[in-house]
Amino acid sequence: MITINPLLTPQDLLPGIQKMWEASADCINNIESSWSSNQGTPVFTIDGTYTAQGWTEWTQGFQIGSAILQFDATNDERFLELGREKTIQLMASHVSHIGVHDHGFNNISTYGALRRLMLEGRIPFNQRELDVYELALKVSGAVQASRWSETFDGDGYIYSFNGPQSLFCDTIRSLRSLAMAHQLKHCLMGENDEAISLLERLLMHAHCTAVSNIFYGEDRDAYDVRGRVAHESLFNLNDGRYRCPSTQQGYSPFTTWTRGAAWIISGYPEQIEFLETISDEELELFGGREQIESFMLEAAMAACDYYYSETPTDGVPYWDTGAPGLAQLGDYKNRPADPFNDFEPVDSSAAAIAAQGFIRLGNILKSRGNSQGEHYFQIGLTILSTLLQDPYLSFDSSHQGLLLHSVYHRPRGWDHIPEGKNIPSGEACMWGDYHLREAALLVQRIANGEPYYTFFGQTDGKES
Numbered sequence: 001m002i003t004i005n006p007l008l009t010p011q012d013l014l015p016g017i018q019k020m021w022e023a024s025a026d027c028i029n030n031i032e033s034s035w036s037s038n039q040g041t042p043v044f045t046i047d048g049t050y051t052a053q054g055w056t057e058w059t060q061g062f063q064i065g066s067a068i069l070q071f072d073a074t075n076d077e078r079f080l081e082l083g084r085e086k087t088i089q090l091m092a093s094h095v096s097h098i099g100v101h102d103h104g105f106n107n108i109s110t111y112g113a114l115r116r117l118m119l120e121g122r123i124p125f126n127q128r129e130l131d132v133y134e135l136a137l138k139v140s141g142a143v144q145a146s147r148w149s150e151t152f153d154g155d156g157y158i159y160s161f162n163g164p165q166s167l168f169c170d171t172i173r174s175l176r177s178l179a180m181a182h183q184l185k186h187c188l189m190g191e192n193d194e195a196i197s198l199l200e201r202l203l204m205h206a207h208c209t210a211v212s213n214i215f216y217g218e219d220r221d222a223y224d225v226r227g228r229v230a231h232e233s234l235f236n237l238n239d240g241r242y243r244c245p246s247t248q249q250g251y252s253p254f255t256t257w258t259r260g261a262a263w264i265i266s267g268y269p270e271q272i273e274f275l276e277t278i279s280d281e282e283l284e285l286f287g288g289r290e291q292i293e294s295f296m297l298e299a300a301m302a303a304c305d306y307y308y309s310e311t312p313t314d315g316v317p318y319w320d321t322g323a324p325g326l327a328q329l330g331d332y333k334n335r336p337a338d339p340f341n342d343f344e345p346v347d348s349s350a351a352a353i354a355a356q357g358f359i360r361l362g363n364i365l366k367s368r369g370n371s372q373g374e375h376y377f378q379i380g381l382t383i384l385s386t387l388l389q390d391p392y393l394s395f396d397s398s399h400q401g402l403l404l405h406s407v408y409h410r411p412r413g414w415d416h417i418p419e420g421k422n423i424p425s426g427e428a429c430m431w432g433d434y435h436l437r438e439a440a441l442l443v444q445r446i447a448n449g450e451p452y453y454t455f456f457g458q459t460d461g462k463e464s
Contacts, residue, residue: 001333003313008381010447016388017440020402021073023395024437027402028067032082034400037090044408044429046416048399053414056161058102060090062434065109069437072117073444080123087111088132095136096143101160103144104174108455109434111136112180116457134184141181142188144174145201152240155208156201160232162248167233169213169260171205172267176455178202179274183456199278203286206271209233210299212242214264221245223254227306228321229261249409255322256310259350261303266357266435268300272364273454300361304376307354312337315355315383316392319347319407325423339391339405345415345423348392349406349432355383356439363452384439393436394428401428403436 031050035042040052041060068083070076087110094106115133117123149164150156160168178198188196212233217226230245230253250257272293275283283289311317314336318326325343326332337346362377387393387403394404406429407415415424442453451458 001313002308002311002315002379002382004375004378005382005385006378008378008385010381010443013381013385013388013440013443014447016385016393017073017444019395020388020393020436020440021070023393024066024070024402024433025074025076025079026397027394027400027433028070028079028082030397030400031063042430044406044415045399045401045427048396048401048427050400050428050430053408055409056100056102057094057097058100058105059430060094061106061109062430064091065113066430066434066437068110068113068117069434069441072113072122073437073441080117083110084114087114091136095140098143098146099161101144101147101158101168101171101174103140104171104176104178105431107136107140108176108180111140112176112455112457116455119458120451137177137180138184138186139181141177141179141186141198144177145181145188145196145198148201149235149237150240151208151235151242155211156204157208157212157235158201158205162232165235165237166246167208167212167235168248169209169229169231170263172209172271173263175202175206175267175271178205179271180456183274183277199282200286202271203292206268207292207295209264210268210295213245214299214302216298216302221254225306227261227302227304227309228256229264229303229306231257231260249411251320251322251324251411255320256306257320258307258311258317258347259319259353261307262350262353262357264303264357265300265307265354266360268296268303269357269360269364270455272296272300273360274456277456297364300357301372301376304358304361304379308379309333314386315379316346316348316351316386316405317354318344319350319410320344323410336386339425340421342422345407345410345425346405347407348387348403349429349435351383352387352403352432352435352439355380355387356435356442358383359439359442359446380439381443384443387436388440399428402433403428406432 042050043053064086067079071080111133147158149159157167160166182198213230215224215228231247231250234243245253310321316337323344328343339346358376358380362373365373445453
């Protein structure tokens with residue numbers, strides 16, 4: 001169980017965050033000086049050097065978006081220009097990509113971030129440039145929403161690259177794409193000129209994920225523990241009925257792949273923040289604000305509570321809560337995680353993703369007078385504090401990664417195992433590096449009293 005530091009403040013983390021941005025600049029520059037787009041997209045490091053790994057192209061937005069976050073945090077315009085240039089040069093194919101569930105990862109981190117900075121007044125306003133970003137975001141949201149499977153009970157979900165039968169917990173983060181397109185008053189046009197609401201599909205997917213991929217201790221099956229998260233849910237396409245849990249990257253369908261849990265922890269709070277920009281009248285069409293926020297909060301809090309109880313004291317989880325080698329580690333939940341053990345790898349990228357979710361959920365609850373908000377907020381700060389220190393934050397200028405000891409796909413054996421070791425360690429990944437930067441930016445803005453960082457940026461008030 002995580003040992004919370006109740007006295008930790010956002011301001012306390014600023015020195016570590018500053019050191020992180022210094023190391024981050026070196027990492028971005030190192031990758032930029034050695035990487036060619038002909039190599040594909042960098043995914044994870046091997047011996048400290050980023051390499052590609054074909055599966056789906058879901059990490060390029062993190063590569064380019066990291067430069068934009070670097071500018072956001074430091075005002076170093078070299079990184080702004082790098083982010084602008086690479087977004088226009090490389091991201092168009094991701095906007096129209098019909099084969100993935102990853103639009104929220106790729107396009108919000110690039111086009112969305114540049115739009116946000118312009119609306120915040122951080123970069124000069126240019127209507128034509130803004131039009132480019134907004135057109136890309138509209139198309140991205142509609143394309144993502146078109147990957148649609150219906151369920152027998154009237155719900156539906158954005159299906160994963162695994163096929164129309166497959167609902168991934170990861171995809172909760174791609175609801176960002178539908179949210180942005182809806183905010184820009186866009187919709188998906190279907191057969192016979194049917195206008196399909198992106199907000200409706202966002203809410204349906206969020207609900208389907210909450211009831212299918214998250215467990216609540218209600219005896220749904222023999223392994224129904226409150227807060228456990230299934231990576232994948234499978235549906236019968238003949239009648240749209242739920243069939244069973246599954247996994248692509250976890251140990252089993254009946255254990256919790258911790259990065260999947262982290263996507264849930266971060267995904268629901270940011271959608272609740274987005275819904276605060278939507279009027280009560282519009283939400284009444286889909287059941288009303290109270291009903292919608294109720295299932296989102298229940299899902300987020302259940303996943304957060306499970307992560308809190310199942311994770312070692314420093315807030316960094318092992319890659320799966322049921323990984324078989326954990327039995328060799330003894331009382332591993334009551335001491336800090338050991339990335340150098342001989343049995344199971346930790347996943348620092350899951351910690352970076354989860355830290356942001358805990359902080360956002362904590363802020364939401366605190367703003368509503370809920371005493372649990374401080375609990376979740378302090379967990380988030382505690383996790384981030386761990387990641388800003390050795391052995392997780394890399395200070396080796398020759399290593400292209402920023403956040404060490406992450407894993408990608410343990411079952412397939414993709415992650416690098418150092419010579420003389422039994423398990424992966426010492427390497428970084430694009431999503432881990434990106435989400436450490438994103439969590440740091442969120443806390444930095446809170447500490448400095450700057451505008452609260454959201455993926456959707458400033459609005460003119462609730463939509464009518």
